[in-house]
Amino acid sequence: MHIDARTLPNGTLLEADLCIVGAGAAGITIAREWIGSHRKVLLLEGGGLQYEPAMQDLYRGEIVGLPYFPLEAARLHYFGGTTGHWAGWCATFDAIDFEKRDWVPHSGWPIRREDLDSFYVRAQPLFELGPYEYSAAAWQRRDPALVPLTLDPRVVWTKMWQFSPPTRFGTTYRDAIFGARNVELYTHANVCEIESNEAGTAVQGLRIRGWDGKEFRVRARHYVLACCSIQNARLLLASGLGNAYDLVGRFFMEHIEMPGGHLVLAAVPRAGMKMYEWTYGVTKARGELALHAAVQRERRVLNGTVSLEPGDPDEVAKSTFQAMPPAVVGAMRESRDRARADSPPAAAAPTPPAGRFYHVISRHEQSPNPHSRVTLSTERDALGMPRVKLDWRLTELEKHTFRAFYEVLGREFGRSGLGRVQLLDWITSADPGWPNTLSGGWHHMGTTRMHQSPRWGVVDPSCQVHGVPNLSIAGASVFPTGGGVNPTLTLVALSLRLSDNLKRKLA
Ligand SMILES: Cc1cc2nc3c(=O)[nH]c(=O)nc-3n(C[C@H](O)[C@H](O)[C@H](O)COP(=O)(O)OP(=O)(O)OC[C@H]3O[C@@H](n4cnc5c(N)ncnc54)[C@H](O)[C@@H]3O)c2cc1C
Numbered sequence: 170m171h172i173d174a175r176t177l178p179n180g181t182l183l184e185a186d187l188c189i190v191g192a193g194a195a196g197i198t199i200a201r202e203w204i205g206s207h208r209k210v211l212l213l214e215g216g217g218l219q220y221e222p223a224m225q226d227l228y229r230g231e232i233v234g235l236p237y238f239p240l241e242a243a244r245l246h247y248f249g250g251t252t253g254h255w256a257g258w259c260a261t262f263d264a265i266d267f268e269k270r271d272w273v274p275h276s277g278w279p280i281r282r283e284d285l286d287s288f289y290v291r292a293q294p295l296f297e298l299g300p301y302e303y304s305a306a307a308w309q310r311r312d313p314a315l316v317p318l319t320l321d322p323r324v325v326w327t328k329m330w331q332f333s334p335p336t337r338f339g340t341t342y343r344d345a346i347f348g349a350r351n352v353e354l355y356t357h358a359n360v361c362e363i364e365s366n367e368a369g370t371a372v373q374g375l376r377i378r379g380w381d382g383k384e385f386r387v388r389a390r391h392y393v394l395a396c397c398s399i400q401n402a403r404l405l406l407a408s409g410l411g412n413a414y415d416l417v418g419r420f421f422m423e424h425i426e427m428p429g430g431h432l433v434l435a436a437v438p439r440a441g442m443k444m445y446e447w448t449y450g451v452t453k454a455r456g457e458l459a460l461h462a463a464v465q466r467e468r469r470v471l472n473g474t475v476s477l478e479p480g481d482p483d484e485v486a487k488s489t490f491q492a493m494p495p496a497v498v499g500a501m502r503e504s505r506d507r508a509r510a511d512s513p514p515a516a517a518a519p520t521p522p523a524g525r526f527y528h529v530i531s532r533h534e535q536s537p538n539p540h541s542r543v544t545l546s547t548e549r550d551a552l553g554m555p556r557v558k559l560d561w562r563l564t565e566l567e568k569h570t571f572r573a574f575y576e577v578l579g580r581e582f583g584r585s586g587l588g589r590v591q592l593l594d595w596i597t598s599a600d601p602g603w604p605n606t607l608s609g610g611w612h613h614m615g616t617t618r619m620h621q622s623p624r625w626g627v628v629d630p631s632c633q634v635h636g637v638p639n640l641s642i643a644g645a646s647v648f649p650t651g652g653g654v655n656p657t658l659t660l661v662a663l664s665l666r667l668s669d670n671l672k673r674k675l676a
Contacts, residue, residue, distance in 0.1 A: 193250020196395035216247030249339015257335025316440035398613035423609035472653030473533030
């Protein structure tokens with residue numbers, strides 16, 4: 170059932186078994202799981218059914234650390250959430266992403282990759298992806314033209330990605346949610362405060378405020394915050410909840426997505442390069458190159474993958490951003506042009522024949538860092554909520570990772586005789602700073618991280634806020650580390666796991 174919360178009388182009290190705040194990928198995934206159950210579920214969505222500039226403005230905030238996308242453009246604030254303009258790139262995390270790595274401070278999940286396996290299988294169809302197959306060999310069996318490069322897989326392996334159409338959760342699952350008798354979706358229902366008992370050990374209700382000054386409250390047996398990483402932290406910080414150890418908002422993570430080099434193939438492989446090609450809306454699966462876990466251990470680097478984008482040497486790297494809305498692509502082009510103007514012209518290189526030149530585009534995890542964080546600003550939004558300040562920070566480990574990754578990649582291409590990797594100047598430069606091509610991947614993670622101990626995590630391994638038994642968190646904000654690939658498939662798998670736990674709890 171769908172109700173526009175603007176039609177509710179001032180002072181209304183809604184009651185339910187389960188209340189989910191935020192109807193994006195995580196919130197809609199959980200709500201769908203409860204359709205037809207004997208429990209009453211409220212799904213509260215701050216925005217309406219489509220984009221509204223005034224709603225979007227509630228996301229505006231300050232950037233005080235490394236340069237970052239404007240916050241009001243980095244997430245969508247309406248039913249369906251940011252899947253309204255995500256690109257649909259999906260891949261599973263690797264076993265090493267969950268491990269404690271002694272060279273990566275604060276690494277290690279309290280759950281293992283195996284704990285997520287069955288939930289990945291269930292998440293896969295929600296994104297309208299192909300079969301749950303993520304090995305290059307399986308895809309080659311399906312399509313013999315998908316042939317991995319003959320690199321040593323014990324050094325550099327081909328990690329498979331699949332591409333969602335991309336599924337817009339607000340469109341694809343709208344009828345199911347609207348038609349559910351036990352799930353009530355309230356749009357224009359911005360939660361402004363989580364009310365708790367004095368000790369901060371139980372949520373007693375939610376306060377929802379409208380533009381016209383009207384307020385209503387929700388009371389439920391259990392609450393799930395699914396507002397995405399920055400908003401999850403913002404709500405907890407504004408409500409003074411779950412923050413006994415000053416962890417809420419800390420460990421904000423992104424993927425570093427930027428060009429790192431060029432690949433010039435010695436010859437176009439006989440099998441062609443279809444394995445690594447990608448066309449928006451057409452490609453179902455493709456490979457990217459990654460370092461084997463043993464090499465990551467030996468070189469003490471973070472995880473990540475690189476895509477090979479065909480081009481020519483005079484062109485500035487194409488990137489995943491080509492799939493983005495025109496305004497976003499425009500902003501990217503501007504920053505690229507600034508970067509070009511700032512750098513001395515490169516020495517003219519002989520032009521390799523068509524089909525042999527590739528831009529190498531990185532997507533690397535960052536090291537979890539308590540100083541990379543979201544805090545509250547002194548400015549307030551139109552509903553009276555404090556806005557946020559984002560202080561995105563990177564460490565020397567990320568720089569080291571780029572250097573080591575491209576060194577290993579270059580050596581492996583040289584050894585195999587497949588081609589040469591040319592590193593971009595900034596990778597080898599002694600300058601400790603980042604070039605102005607530095608970019609995140611639009612992936613917000615880590616602000617309410619998961620840890621066994623409340624001293625080091627906001628939520629426990631079941632995604633329940635430590636010390637607040639009736640409050641859980643869904644979304645990438647619970648990730649202790651960001652993994653080498655985009656987060657949404659994993660956060661949806663975790664949401665399914667959370668939903669199963671809550672079914673047992675609220676049985
Ligand atoms: C341009 C772009 C491209 C991307 N491409 C990819 C990709 O290819 N692959 C990938 O894995 N990821 C991608 N992402 C990231 C992906 O969109 C997010 O990981 C995913 O949408 C997060 O899901 P979520 O449910 O946690 O948050 P969201 O989808 O952002 O949903 C949060 C919901 O909560 C609501 N909300 C917020 N605050 C409140 C409040 N106070 N009260 C009530 N409701 C509230 C919001 O309106 C929203 O509907 C991309 C992101 C962007 C911006």
